[in-house]
Amino acid sequence: MFRVLKEDIDTIFEQDPAARSYLEVILTYSGLHAIWGHRLAHGFYKRKFFFLARLISQISRFFTGIEIHPGAQIGRRLFIDHGMGVVIGETCEIGDNVTLYQGVTLGGTGKEKGKRHPTVKDNALIATGAKVLGSITVGEGSKIGAGSVVLKDVPADSTVVGIPGRIVIQAGKKVQKDLNHCDLPDPVADRLLGMEKEIQKLKKELEETKKGEYRHDHSTL
Structure with missing residues (x-):
């Protein structure tokens, strides 16, 4: 147990120069x-002390601003930097050496049953305010x-940006042209623009058609 606790502390020194x-x-x-707090809550959760596990997770949430469901499975050396607003759902699975920044949500879409939250593999990084939703x-x-x-x-080895997320780099190679982060894609606006063009057409x-019918009526008179 002490080895794991020391490893958690050492991870912060490796990741955060301010430490x-x-x-x-x-x-x-x-x-x-x-x-x-999650390690303690998860231990009770695995032993089916669900109420106690949730109570511990809520106390941790109150003091840290970080909500981790006690059912989530978290690997070694997770680094949560400036973690206010981070949410990790019940069926999340997080691998080793993962980094999460403030405002990250690993949540569900509200439609799935069973495994309904993301799986984040080893060495992944999820930046500020990103939302990863669904199984x-x-x-x-x-x-x-x-x-x-x-x-x-x-x-694996991809970089994703935008709403909805698009892969811009995969295995070190660009998948699409550079994306201007001041002008992220807006699929709703694009769809409305397409509908407007269709209506005009x-x-x-x-x-x-009306002009053709008018000419036809006058030519028969």
Whole structure:
């Protein structure tokens, strides 16, 4: 147990250059407190003490601002940086050496049953405010950009950005042209624009039909 606790602390020193001392890390890092609280809650959850497990997780949430369901399975050396607002669902599976930033949600879509939350493989990184939703898999070594909404599986060694999330780099190669992060794709606006063009086309065809009927009526008089 002490080896695991020390490993959690060492992970912070490796990932965060602002960490200065063991005492500072132990007393002030909410991400570390949330992970330790989860380990305790998860232990009770596996032994079917569900109420006690949820109580511990809610107390941890109150003090850290990080909500981790006690049923979530978390690997070694998870690093939660500035973790306020992080949410990890019940059926989440997180591998080793994963990094999560503030505001990340690993949640469900509200439609699935059983396994309804994401699986995040080893060495993945999910940046600030990203939402990974549903029973999908984020592959090993992949990166999810800040503010992205991911609804589909992400292959290993990929970089995903945008709403909805699109793969821009895979295995070190660009998949599409550079994406301007000040002008992220808006699928709703694109769809509305397409509908507007279709309506204009139908209006034009209707006007031409009416003109044709008008000419036909006058030619028979």
